Amino acid sequence: MTATAAATVPQTTRGAGKTSRRRSAVWLGLTPFAIYVILFLAIPAGLAVGSGFFTSTGALTLANFSVLADPGIQKDFLNTIVVSAVTAIIGAILGALICFALLGTKPDGMIRTVIDSASSVLAQFGGVMLAFAFIATIGAEGLITQWLVSAGLVNNVFNSFAHNGVLIYQVVGLGVVYLYFQVPLMVIVFMPAISGLKATWGEANATLGGTRVTYWTKIAMPILAPAFFASVILLFANAFSSYATAAALISQGGLISLDIKTALVSETVIGKANTAGVEALAMVVVMVIVMVAYSALERRASRWRR
Amino acid sequence: MEDHLITKRHFAGVAVLAAAAIALAGCASTSSSTTAGTISKAKASTATSAAAFGGLKGLIAAANAEGQLNVITLPPSWANYGKIIALFEKTYPKIKINSANPNGSSANEVSAAEAEKGQSTAPDVFDIGTAVLDQNLDLVAPYKVQNWADIPTDFKDPGGKWYYDYTGLMSIGYDSSKITKAPKTYKDLLGSEFNGKVSIKGDPTQANEAASAVYLAALQNGGSADNIQPGIDFFAKLKAAGNFNNVLPTQATVNSGDTPVVLQWSYNNLAWGPEAGSAGNANWKVVIPSGSAALGSYYNQAINADAPDPAAARLWEEFIYTPAVQNLYLASGAYPATLAAMEKNKTVDQSVLSSVGAPPSNFVQLTADQATAAAALLGAKWKSAIG
Numbered sequence: 001m002t003a004t005a006a007a008t009v010p011q012t013t014r015g016a017g018k019t020s021r022r023r024s025a026v027w028l029g030l031t032p033f034a035i036y037v038i039l040f041l042a043i044p045a046g047l048a049v050g051s052g053f054f055t056s057t058g059a060l061t062l063a064n065f066s067v068l069a070d071p072g073i074q075k076d077f078l079n080t081i082v083v084s085a086v087t088a089i090i091g092a093i094l095g096a097l098i099c100f101a102l103l104g105t106k107p108d109g110m111i112r113t114v115i116d117s118a119s120s121v122l123a124q125f126g127g128v129m130l131a132f133a134f135i136a137t138i139g140a141e142g143l144i145t146q147w148l149v150s151a152g153l154v155n156n157v158f159n160s161f162a163h164n165g166v167l168i169y170q171v172v173g174l175g176v177v178y179l180y181f182q183v184p185l186m187v188i189v190f191m192p193a194i195s196g197l198k199a200t201w202g203e204a205n206a207t208l209g210g211t212r213v214t215y216w217t218k219i220a221m222p223i224l225a226p227a228f229f230a231s232v233i234l235l236f237a238n239a240f241s242s243y244a245t246a247a248a249l250i251s252q253g254g255l256i257s258l259d260i261k262t263a264l265v266s267e268t269v270i271g272k273a274n275t276a277g278v279e280a281l282a283m284v285v286v287m288v289i290v291m292v293a294y295s296a297l298e299r300r301a302s303r304w305r306r
Numbered sequence: 307m308e309d310h311l312i313t314k315r316h317f318a319g320v321a322v323l324a325a326a327a328i329a330l331a332g333c334a335s336t337s338s339s340t341t342a343g344t345i346s347k348a349k350a351s352t353a354t355s356a357a358a359f360g361g362l363k364g365l366i367a368a369a370n371a372e373g374q375l376n377v378i379t380l381p382p383s384w385a386n387y388g389k390i391i392a393l394f395e396k397t398y399p400k401i402k403i404n405s406a407n408p409n410g411s412s413a414n415e416v417s418a419a420e421a422e423k424g425q426s427t428a429p430d431v432f433d434i435g436t437a438v439l440d441q442n443l444d445l446v447a448p449y450k451v452q453n454w455a456d457i458p459t460d461f462k463d464p465g466g467k468w469y470y471d472y473t474g475l476m477s478i479g480y481d482s483s484k485i486t487k488a489p490k491t492y493k494d495l496l497g498s499e500f501n502g503k504v505s506i507k508g509d510p511t512q513a514n515e516a517a518s519a520v521y522l523a524a525l526q527n528g529g530s531a532d533n534i535q536p537g538i539d540f541f542a543k544l545k546a547a548g549n550f551n552n553v554l555p556t557q558a559t560v561n562s563g564d565t566p567v568v569l570q571w572s573y574n575n576l577a578w579g580p581e582a583g584s585a586g587n588a589n590w591k592v593v594i595p596s597g598s599a600a601l602g603s604y605y606n607q608a609i610n611a612d613a614p615d616p617a618a619a620r621l622w623e624e625f626i627y628t629p630a631v632q633n634l635y636l637a638s639g640a641y642p643a644t645l646a647a648m649e650k651n652k653t654v655d656q657s658v659l660s661s662v663g664a665p666p667s668n669f670v671q672l673t674a675d676q677a678t679a680a681a682a683l684l685g686a687k688w689k690s691a692i693g
């Protein structure tokens with residue numbers, strides 16, 4: 001921010017020259033990443049969303065937007081948002097509690113190192129592998145399910161959830177599976193923030209007559225709030241865009257990412273491939289709303305810093 | 307990276323071959339006969355019968371010169387395609403088969419043909435559902451195999467753009483170690499013994515095989531090919547009873563016991579049972595539901611108009627309609643298109659036919675119009691029925 005201000009309001013010619021030279025060096029450094037993002041994120045996203053505005057023969061149309069009025073699609077949209085939000089919030093709380101517990105351990109101690117590296121691995125554990133791991137543990141023939149059956153619980157929570165069959169083949173079960181990568185992801189992203197709390201702040205609080213409660217409510221939580229909410233947003237986006245795990249577990253709709261696949265590859269309902277673009281656009285809109293809400297929240301949470 | 311290199315090399319190879327072929331075709335134009343292996347790619351792409359190659363020998367020579375064949379969406383355990391591909395490679399050892407996206411859908415075949423148009427990796431031949439094919443008739447090249455007459459008239463396009471290859475019948479597959487009382491009709495599946503156990507092959511608004519399970523449910527519940535609403539109602543009831551198992555069944559889930567009841571084509575249920583050995587489920591039984599007409603749906607063979615290996619593509623079709631391969635379809639439980647002619651010519655494998663059972667004299671197959679109407683109804687009603 002300050003660099004830009006200095007560049008736009010040059011005080012002296014010498015200063016301006018220095019800044020622009022430095023800025024061009026910065027741009028040079030950024031170029032590979034920028035090109036990468038444009039090629040593999042911006043252009044594909046633009047093409048995907050853009051396809052929603054055309055018919056299958058290439059004429060401009062807004063007719064594809066009628067898909068958003070379909071109650072089935074609306075329900076799947078709601079499902080996706082609820083599953084993402086619930087797993088993000090539960091994951092964030094559990095993850096933050098783990099981080100809090102880890103504060104009591106030595107930063108370079110055995111426990112911290114093990115949990116750190118385990119979290120890094122497990123946060124990346126997704127897709128078909130994750131689905132398989134859960135099928136093998138709590139699927140119809142899963143290890144734990146069969147233990148319960150042999151212990152006399154022939155219809156248990158895993159194989160007969162809500163009298164509707166196997167838990168993990170339902171949207172609720174998907175939430176359980178998602179938590180498996182949400183919690184470790186929270187640990188990774190939140191640990192740096194929580195370990196940034198300085199011991200001196202606690203001492204200052206104590207010297208001024210504060211209690212542990214005032215330390216957490218007046219100092220630690222306001223400081224950590226922006227990081228915490230940013231983590232929740234990250235977890236939300238992580239679940240919201242998840243596809244492979246859901247596709248391996250759920251065969252009928254349920255989530256908007258699965259509806260997009262259905263629209264793209266259908267061999268029965270022909271000619272609705274372009275509605276996938278509209279569904280993608282709706283997903284982008286949801287993410288934009290969440291991001292805007294987050295930045296408003298962040299501004300409020302960080303008011304004390306100004 | 308590797309693919310890219312191969313593609314480039316192939317491209318160069320094709321270019322050289324094409325140049326050579328054009329030069330040779332130029333020389334040959336003065337003589338009247340086309341000699342084996344010298345037919346140009348352009349000419350092979352428009353050949354509508356083996357005669358254009360100077361007979362089957364010429365076709366084989368031209369296909370050998372191409373050296374490869376790209377097939378798409380042919381799972382090895384589907385209608386015996388594993389054995390069929392192996393037999394082709396054994397019969398024509400100079401032609402390598404590249405099998406792409408074995409678990410893809412008919413729509414994937416079309417998108418692959420469009421996306422890879424002009425590249426050496428584009429699919430040469432399709433095994434494609436009728437609904438998708440009808441929308442993409444400009445994508446396929448006409449060709450008539452030598453025993454064209456053996457394919458019944460209703461089973462082929464008079465112009466030769468498509469021809470039926472095989473059909474299964476919609477069936478119930480079940481694990482007899484978990485289901486003690488064999489289901490006879492779809493209605494039996496509403497019983498409490500089936501709680502959380504009945505699955506279909508995907509989303510009917512996406513997959514033809516899953517949609518066909520709904521169509522048979524319609525026939526089983528007083529509906530017809532023109533009225534599939536009772537089929538949707540049946541699955542709503544199945545869901546309400548808690549009997550619908552919302553996971554995509556595969557050979558692996560059938561093997562492990564995660565999907566104890568699967569409604570799918572008979573040849574797939576047969577392939578996933580004891581037939582598959584240790585990869586299958588030894589207790590897997592197959593029932594064609596009684597109480598209504600059976601339901602089938604032929605798939606179509608067709609050649610990509612822009613096939614990178616046009617001669618090999620045509621040789622594949624000739625191969626598919628030989629009695630040996632038609633008998634392989636039959637052995638998987640699928641009824642091949644030339645079955646009636648094979649019974650008449652005594653080329654059918656009688657022991658296989660008696661073990662699979664004679665096909666029902668009349669089974670229901672939705673016409674293209676009925677399928678379109680049914681799909682529209684599924685699009686509108688399915689999600690709320692099962693959601």
